[in-house]
């Protein structure tokens with residue numbers, strides 16, 4: 001499917017907030033946004049590590065997105081936010097890794113996936129509702145994953161990650177319906193970035209065709225292009241990095 005029709009490029013003084021900007025895709029997205037919008041102010045969050053890089057137009061904030069109070073406190077610093085982009089995510093870590101079969105399912109791992117991949121977008125939507133409403137064309141977008149598509153699920157496995165991303169997708173779709181009334185000039189989007197060479201995908205890259213393993217800089221540039229072209233009529237969709245639509 002072709003990219004949606006080209007819309008005017010957003011003004012260069014906008015406020016863009018990027019959550020999970022210390023990750024592979026998040027960091028590349030911030031670098032791309034700095035380049036693409038030379039006067040935009042960016043507020044970016046990191047989590048466990050240090051600030052990834054300094055820049056006079058970036059205000060960094062350490063944020064654990066599992067902490068509702070911390071999200072509320074961060075949101076209270078902003079009058080207007082134009083784009084709110086969530087790039088944080090969880091696939092494997094101390095709580096475990098993706099399940100090959102139902103016997104491997106562990107409650108704590110499933111709940112950790114929901115805590116990181118699902119709930120934060122809802123909390124961000126709640127606490128940034130007012131700052132986004134002040135924008136002329138607000139966007140709230142979260143990086144989901146194709147494996148969160150129920151219709152596209154042909155391989156099975158990865159219960160916790162799939163479930164958390166499918167629930168995220170439902171959250172975004174539901175929010176888009178509320179925004180038709182509350183933020184009629186806005187757009188809500190779920191984004192699939194393709195398979196990217198990041199820390200998250202490292203343990204699972206063996207079977208990936210090298211041509212389909214993207215570097216995050218490429219993905220970031222495609223996502224910024226896509227976001228720049230979205231309008232309210234396209235709200236509530238699940239997009240791939242190249243502007244194609246995915247089934248929910």
Ligand SMILES: NC(=O)c1ccc[n+]([C@@H]2O[C@H](COP(=O)([O-])OP(=O)(O)OC[C@H]3O[C@@H](n4cnc5c(N)ncnc54)[C@H](OP(=O)(O)O)[C@@H]3O)[C@@H](O)[C@H]2O)c1
Nearest residue numbers: 022023024025047048064065088089145195196198200201
């Ligand atoms: N890479 C792929 O092939 C691929 C494919 C499909 C979808 N995605 C999605 O793309 C998004 C970005 O992934 P990536 O590839 O860039 O992975 P990544 O390099 O591992 O980055 C993930 C980011 O999420 C942050 N994060 C995790 N838990 C957090 C928490 N509790 N609070 C705040 N931040 C937290 C991480 O920070 P810390 O490390 O400091 O915790 C890191 O900045 C994710 O939503 C992922 O599901 C990726």
